[in-house]
Amino acid sequence: MPKKLSPGQLFLLLLIIFILTSSQQPDPRAEVRSLRFHQHPDFFRLVLEIEKVREYYSAELKNPERLYLDxxxxxxxxxxxxxSYQVNSPCVKNLRLAQKNPSTVRLTLELVPGTKQAEKIYYLKNPNRLVLDIYPRVAAARPAPSAAEAPRSRPADETARPTGHQPQPPAPSSSGYSLVRQLGLGVRRIVLDPGHGGSDPGCISPSGLKEKDVALDLARRxxxxxxxxxxxxxFVTRDKDETLPLEQRTALANQKAADLFISIHLNASPRKNRTGVETFYLNFSPDPAVNELAARENASSTKNIRDMKLIVDKVIKNSKYEESRDLAEKIHSHLLQHLKQNFGPRDxxxxxxGPFWVLIGSEMPAVLVETSHLSNAKEEAALKTEIYREAVALGLFRGIMEYVKSLGKG
Ligand SMILES: [Zn+2]
Structure with missing residues (x-):
């Protein structure tokens, strides 16, 4: 008879198994290789050289006033x-770099109270580096940094353009709502994200139709x-059947400096008669059904829900929130209306x-649309046809176009 293990022995055994199995995985973390900073005439710039593009998140803290970047x-x-470094800048006192936890690097800048007007954070390539610019409050004669001005003030040591297009994302506005509209920015770059892929099939219909395949086809159309x-x-986050972590999808959209991010999915419900369209922007939800769906869509994330609460609290305060909801509403109504007109009533x-990881960290209006149900026999049968898939693509297209027109630039 094998001897029964004590709780202590069991823990030790599990720990050994964990170490053995985890040591065989390649380290997924990107190395932060160097830090440099400089006070330019109009702004303070800090550059972190980093092995690969990674999601980041920034927020401010009080007492003392500081800005951190995770x-x-x-x-x-x-x-x-x-x-830790002392800094000779009118708006930054000192800065510190630390490994906050095994997977997160935190940069903390202690600010000179009341001096910061805005900050901009973006990636540059070759080598990959994350750039943080801090603009101090200035006299009325000198306008705040705007989309058009920022690149001109880029000094010689960072002549490479941000990975984005022109105009650059504007400095964050404390007023939040409709920054895109206030600045009259149009839509030039769109990132489409076919859900799931590779080892993650998403939901699978009774006859074996996989969400990952349908989503890819819809995105192509x-x-x-x-x-x-x-x-x-x-751009598409994937153009083949490949595994792609959720975090990399928005990271790619940020890297491309996209103006819109649209994640395309197919729904599945235990209620087999449920049909129709369900569209999400990032927020927390009191609805258990939404959270259940989000848990399914988040299944391939490497982060945990505790991290998420912290991040979403910040994200829902940012300026993309209203725009994302607006984009979601337009896409939703056009898709639903188009499917109803051509294929009959649906829910x-x-x-x-909804708390979807794939929407977190995007620096542009971002939505996730559950275009139809693989769990419903009628919609599943329709999803096998070209004509229905084309109709879904067209409905999404019309919604996007209405949003673009609503910006006054369409
Ligand atoms: Zn999905």
């Missing part, structure tokens, strides 16, 4: 850990429709906030 799935190079307009650059499941 870089996820990252680790500090030996020698950078715990370093939508891309063609958008490109025929001749004024958009359209309007509404536009909702």
């Amino acid at each position: 870089i996820f799935q990252a680790r500090l190079k030996l020698g950078l850990h715990g370093t 939508l891309k063609v429709l958008l490109e025929t307009q001749g004024k958009f650059e359209v 309007d499941l509404g536009v909702k906030g």
